[in-house]
Amino acid sequence: MAVIDNAVRAGERVSPRLTFRQRLSRWDVKVSPYLYIAPFFVLFGLVGLFPLLYTAYVSLFKWEAGGDHPDFIGLDNYKELFADGQFWNALGNTGSIFLLSSVPQLIIATGLAALLGGRLRGATGWRIGILLPYAAGLVAIGIIFANLFGPKYGLVNGLLQTIGLDPVDWQASRFGSHVAIAIMVNWRWTGYNALIVLAAMQAIPRELHEAALIDGAGTWRRFTSVTLPLLKPTLIFVTITSTIGGLQIFTEPKLFDAMPGSNNGGSTNQFQTVTLYLYQSAFENYDLGYASAIAWVLFVLIVVIALGNFFLTGRIAGVKGK
DSSP states (O other): OHHHHHHHHTTOOOOOOOOHHHHHHHHHHHHHHHHHHHHHHHHHIIIIIHHHHHHHHHTTEEOBTTOSSOEEOTTHHHHHHHTOHHHHHHHHHHHHHHHHHHHHHHHHHHHHHHHHTSSOTTHHHHHHHTTHHHHSOHHHHHHHHHHHTOTTTOHHHHHHHHTTOOOOOTTTOHHHHHHHHHHHHHHHHHHHHHHHHHHHHHTSOHHHHHHHHHTTOOHHHHIIIIIHHHTHHHHHHHHHHHHHHHHTOOHHHHHHOSSTTOOSSSTTSTTOOHHHHHHHHHHTSOBHHHHHHHHHHHHHHHHHHHHHHHHHHHHHHHHHTO
């Protein structure tokens, strides 16, 4: 008692002993936030990070499916890949289809969002309508577009002949097949991206448009000076997701092929994409090491191009807002 009294007299603070419930409460406050987010990181590690690292490991081996003893070959798969003409052909096809689909898709989606955000009768019905292609089955979409662009009896060639133009063999022509596949991609994804942009447009305060209107700005001036700059984060998001999806395109060219089950991307690989070539290397040629090298090169390309689009889109939106 004398010691306690002396401590109190000296102005020292004596901390009370915590009960078990108080200690448990403090532990819960400190630890529980990490436990709440832990499932995401555990799942990400299992289905995201581990496959990525394991693919990098497999790419260093001559690893045939079903083989007992993979042989370590270092970077030979990558050396072979960079000297492979078929890979460069697939990469060129992927880039062409990506540009033909992503650039018009972003422009059309932004325009549709602006129209849907205006005073439009039955706006809800129109918004639901543009999302229907996204909800349609991919197999059904592939069958429909394969018939639309059929070389002999396709509707598109019929329209071309009606206006006096020669029919196009869409599946045999390199550029024609790229255009047809890009139209298929745009038809499915433009409405989805338009709704994302529309949601961002509706979040812009009306006071900003009213202030611009008072200053004498017309519709186009308000769109370029008020709407576009404030859409910058959303446009960057749409651009990056379109980049990732466009460079990983697989289903559309596979379904567009006239030969069912083929991964060649046409008779002369005229629309074979990188993912189709990856699939062919892994599940037709059973060369898992080479397919893993393709996957890693594609991953690096996606990261680089997505970052480039991030800065480019931000710069364009910033310039238009000045």
